Amino acid sequence: MPPSQDMTTALDPGLLDALQHQVAVFARRAEQTRLGGTGQLRNSMDRAAYLLLNRLDQEGPMGVKALAAGMGIDSSTVTRQVAPLVDTGLVKRTSHPEDGRAVVLQLSQRGLARLEEVRASRRRLMVEVTEGWTPEEREAFCTLLTRFNTALSARQSAHTGHAPAESGGAGGTAPGTAPEGESSPAS
Template sequence: MDMTTVGDTGLLDALQHEVAVFARRAEQTRLGGVGQVRNSMDRAAYLLLNRLDKEGPMGVKALAASMGIDSSTVTRQVAPLVDTGLVKRTSHPEDGRAVVLQLSPRGLARLDEVRSSRRQLMAELTQDWEPEERETFCALLTRFNGALSARMTVPGASSADSEPAS
C-alpha cells in the first residue's frame, strides 16, 4: 500500500536521502567520537556491550531476544569480544551446563571510553543547538528507531540489525 501523498513525496525523498547519508557517515566514522580511532568501536560490539551493561549477565538466547536478533548472530558477534577479554563466559549459577555472558571489567572500561568519546562528539556536533532541539532530535530519532524496530519484527522481515529502543 502506498502511504505517500503528492504533497509529501518531496519531503519523504529528502528524508530517505538524509537517513541514507547519516547511515553512511555513521558507518564510516563508526561514531568513534572526536576523531580518535582508538575510541571507535564496531556497531555490533557497542550494542552487545551496552546491552550487557544495562541488563546484566545473560545467556545467548536471552541476549538475542533482548536485541531482536537471532542466537547465531549473537554467537558470531560475541566471539571476538570474548577473545579480546571484553566479555566473559561463565557458568549459569543455577545450571552449570548453561553459559552466561557478562561484561568483564575490561569490557566496562572500554565501553566507558567509547561512550565518553561519543558523548563528546554529540556535544560538539550539536554545540550550537538549543537544549530543546537536542531533546526533540533525540525523541524523534528514538521514535524513528522504534518504528524501524517494529517493522523488523514483522513476519518475513530480517531482524539481523534491529536494535529496539532502550
C-alpha cells in the same frame, strides 16, 4: 503494515524524498565515521561490539539466546560477534547462577572500563556535532530518532518474524523515550 497508496500520495512527496535522502546520507556518514567518538578512541569499537557490551551492561549477564532476542538478531550472529569480545577479555563466559550447566555472557571489568571510555568519547562527539543546538533541540532530535528507529525495528520484525529489537543505549535516550536502537539506519 505498509501504508496505503492513498496515505502515501496524501503526504508531500517532496518531503518524503528529502527525508529518505537525509536518512541515506546519515547512514553513509554514520558508517564512514562509525560515530566512533573523538581523539584516540575514534573508530576504536565497532557497532556490533558497542551494542553487545552496552546491552550486557544495561541488562546484566544473559545467555546467547536472550541477548539475540533482545537485539532482534540471530543467535548465530551473536555467537560470532561475541567471540572476539571474549578473546580480548571484554566479555566473560560464566555459569548460569541457577543452572550450572548453562553458560551466560557477562561484561568483564575490563569490558566495562572500555565501554565507559568509548561512551565518553562518543559523548564528546555528540557535543561537537550538536554544538549550537539548544537542550530542547537535542532532546527533540533524540526523541524523534528513537521513534524512527523503533518504527524501523517494528517493520523489520514484522518482515522477519523476530520480536522487535530493543533500541538500547546508556545515556542514549531522551527522557520519556524508548532506548536507542540496534535497527538504526547506521546499524
